[in-house]
Amino acid sequence: MNHKTINPDYFGFLRLFIANQECFNYCIGFNTKLLQNRNYDLEVINSSKSDLEQIPFDDKHKLLAVQSIKAIFDSKNFNQNDFMELYNVGWSDKDIFDSIEHAGFMLRNGKILTAYTIKR
Secondary structure, X not given: OOOOOOOHHXXXXXXXXXXXXXXXXXHHHHHHHHHHHOOOOHHHHHHHOOOHHHXXXXXXXXXXXXXXXXXXXXXXXXXXXXXXXXXXXXXXXXXXXXXXXXXXXXXXXXXXXXXHHHHO
């Protein structure tokens, strides 16, 4: 979350979106509280968790979020055009990789937490 070019709060919204898509209840609660503690309005948080166009950032960050989700959930259709779109708005390979990696990290860890909460 200490990224030089990506707003650090972006990652909380990205995690919340994935948690909501995958019904990771613990992660939904955790990231909602985290974003509230960062002074985001609950209405903004709730609208963002199901629509990345609602995250409270510029279009550049919104595009990065949408493309990162595509890369993780629809990787077979993520292609050079997607990279070019991101490059054209100023994202670097490091930025793109870090966002996609964070989305994958969230998906993986959310599934692990879900498996272990079912156990109880």
